Amino acid sequence: MTTSTSTERPGAAAVTATAAVPGHPGAPGGARSGAAAARRLRGTGGRWRRAVTPLAILAGWEAASRAGVLPPTKLTAPSQVLETGWRLAADGSLGQHVLESLTRAGIGLGIGAALGLALGALAGLSRLGDDLIDPPLQMARMLPHLALVPLLIIWIGIGESVKVTLVALGAFFPIYLNTYAGIRDIDQRLVEAARSCGLSALDRLRHVVLPGSLPSIFIGLRLAFGAGWLSLVVGEQVNAERGIGFMIMEARDFSQTDIVVLGLVIYALLGLASDLILRSVERRALAWRRGLTAT
Amino acid sequence: MATRLDSDLITGRGIRRAFGDTVVLAGVDIAIRPGEVVALLGGSGSGKSTLLRVLAGLDDDAAGEVTGRGRTAVVFQEHRLLPWKRVAANVALGVPGTDVSARVARALAEVGLAERGAAWPAELSGGQAQRVAVARALVREPDLLLLDEPFGALDALTRLKMQALFNRLRAEHRFAALLVTHDVDEALLLADRVLILEDGLIAQESPVALPHPRAPDDPGFGGLRRALLARLGVPASPDQH
Numbered sequence: 001m002t003t004s005t006s007t008e009r010p011g012a013a014a015v016t017a018t019a020a021v022p023g024h025p026g027a028p029g030g031a032r033s034g035a036a037a038a039r040r041l042r043g044t045g046g047r048w049r050r051a052v053t054p055l056a057i058l059a060g061w062e063a064a065s066r067a068g069v070l071p072p073t074k075l076t077a078p079s080q081v082l083e084t085g086w087r088l089a090a091d092g093s094l095g096q097h098v099l100e101s102l103t104r105a106g107i108g109l110g111i112g113a114a115l116g117l118a119l120g121a122l123a124g125l126s127r128l129g130d131d132l133i134d135p136p137l138q139m140a141r142m143l144p145h146l147a148l149v150p151l152l153i154i155w156i157g158i159g160e161s162v163k164v165t166l167v168a169l170g171a172f173f174p175i176y177l178n179t180y181a182g183i184r185d186i187d188q189r190l191v192e193a194a195r196s197c198g199l200s201a202l203d204r205l206r207h208v209v210l211p212g213s214l215p216s217i218f219i220g221l222r223l224a225f226g227a228g229w230l231s232l233v234v235g236e237q238v239n240a241e242r243g244i245g246f247m248i249m250e251a252r253d254f255s256q257t258d259i260v261v262l263g264l265v266i267y268a269l270l271g272l273a274s275d276l277i278l279r280s281v282e283r284r285a286l287a288w289r290r291g292l293t294a295t
Numbered sequence: 296m297a298t299r300l301d302s303d304l305i306t307g308r309g310i311r312r313a314f315g316d317t318v319v320l321a322g323v324d325i326a327i328r329p330g331e332v333v334a335l336l337g338g339s340g341s342g343k344s345t346l347l348r349v350l351a352g353l354d355d356d357a358a359g360e361v362t363g364r365g366r367t368a369v370v371f372q373e374h375r376l377l378p379w380k381r382v383a384a385n386v387a388l389g390v391p392g393t394d395v396s397a398r399v400a401r402a403l404a405e406v407g408l409a410e411r412g413a414a415w416p417a418e419l420s421g422g423q424a425q426r427v428a429v430a431r432a433l434v435r436e437p438d439l440l441l442l443d444e445p446f447g448a449l450d451a452l453t454r455l456k457m458q459a460l461f462n463r464l465r466a467e468h469r470f471a472a473l474l475v476t477h478d479v480d481e482a483l484l485l486a487d488r489v490l491i492l493e494d495g496l497i498a499q500e501s502p503v504a505l506p507h508p509r510a511p512d513d514p515g516f517g518g519l520r521r522a523l524l525a526r527l528g529v530p531a532s533p534d535q536h
Binding site (some may be wrong): 190195197199208214286 | 351353368369371373375377378379380381388389390415417431435
């Protein structure tokens with residue numbers, strides 16, 4: 001898992017920058033330990049105790065704003081942010097921006113995930129694929145993909161494609177690495193047992209290799225979601241005309257801190273929602289692991 | 296000779312296998328007749344499991360000739376159930392035909408696990424999981440069962456129960472079996488013939504002419520046991536030095 005931590009770190013940094021939302025699970029790695037801690041404490045009233053500090057911070061922030069300690073030009077009160085959110089949602093502009101950002105994220109993640117799965121499977125399953133595909137990708141992995149922005153702008157301009165490309169690049173590596181590792185880590189004794197049951201190579205792929213690598217692929221997906229959102233944030237600061245990033249950049253020009261903070265909250269909520277959805281899909285797809293953790 | 300070969304269920308001739316410079320099998324000849332239980336004894340690392348894997352067709356790098364007929368099924372030392380498939384689906388893995396679920400239910404009932412078809416493998420005890428592995432082999436209606444230390448990972452009491460189960464199933468289905476084991480008692484309780492693998496060759500072959508049902512305190516059992524242990528270079532009693 002040393003491979004995944006390198007992609008995890010920028011995700012965690014992005015989340016702390018937008019951590020105005022109480023209970024945000026943070027980067028996928030942190031989310032799991034957080035969830036485990038919550039499960040341990042549940043039933044002792046610990047779940048509510050965990051909400052105390054975030055709520056206190058929010059209340060302090062609100063009080064400081066009202067008392068005039070925090071000038072609205074630097075940071076608006078949470079209530080003001082909420083109000084602005086309500087207004088922009090009502091006139092439909094917020095929905096449009098969110099939809100725009102979601103579309104970019106969706107297309108980019110789709111492309112990155114498809115490529116990561118395909119190449120990871122090729123490298124994981126065949127020795128030839130491993131030798132041809134893995135070395136260049138291991139080298140490219142060391143390059144922070146966000147540093148490619150200037151080069152990407154020269155290559156493909158400042159339109160939609162650069163934003164989608166950034167998201168796809170961010171999502172690609174965690175999925176590639178974890179698909180590859182998931183396939184390589186499969187217990188060969190299970191493959192042998194399946195072979196002794198008369199399963200063809202294709203059937204072994206379907207019944208042993210795919211389900212066996214699924215837990216690792218899900219880890220890759222969650223890391224990819226984190227990296228994808230981060231890439232979107234950076235990409236949308238490059239000449240966007242729509243989307244949450246554009247909304248934030250435009251508000252900055254007019255010093256509308258309420259809209260800037262609103263944008264950050266939306267980013268955080270989108271990350272949280274996507275992680276929750278992915279986790280519920282994972283719970284269903286990996287139901288067999290519940291028996292393992294229960295014993 | 297030709298008629299003898301025709302009646303054999305599986306024949307291996309000149310089986311060789313080396314891992315790097317280490318020769319594990321140096322031209323083994325082995326034949327198993329229908330309905331016969333053969334125990335394969337040998338020290339640790341003597342190549343017992345390697346020979347079984349060659350006979351099962353799971354070793355692509357072995358040299359020699361293996362000819363077999365009929366259906367073969369394998370039970371390994373670990374249960375090797377797929378953790379992501381429920382028990383019934385594990386038993387049904389790779390079974391062709393239309394009445395698969397009925398056959399699976401029958402096989403699970405035979406090993407005493409009729410109720411556990413919907414369980415995940417992780418919810419089973421070690422003995423139960425190994426019985427599912429036996430059911431997975433039984434459902435294939437094998438003519439030859441290849442068993443690689445099938446009860447070696449179980450506790451002593453469960454192992455005795457599994458040995459009794461094996462004898463019952465064998466009396467019922469009349470399958471032939473090759474039983475790889477390091478347990479001399481187990482070999483004498485279950486087998487019609489005992490082979491000892493040593494230095495990559497079958498070093499000794501001895502029939503076990505004890506009537507069924509067998510028990511370790513039967514007359515004649517102790518003598519055979521001592522002879523086999525001596526052949527394997529083990530003192531028959533820990534008091535012996």
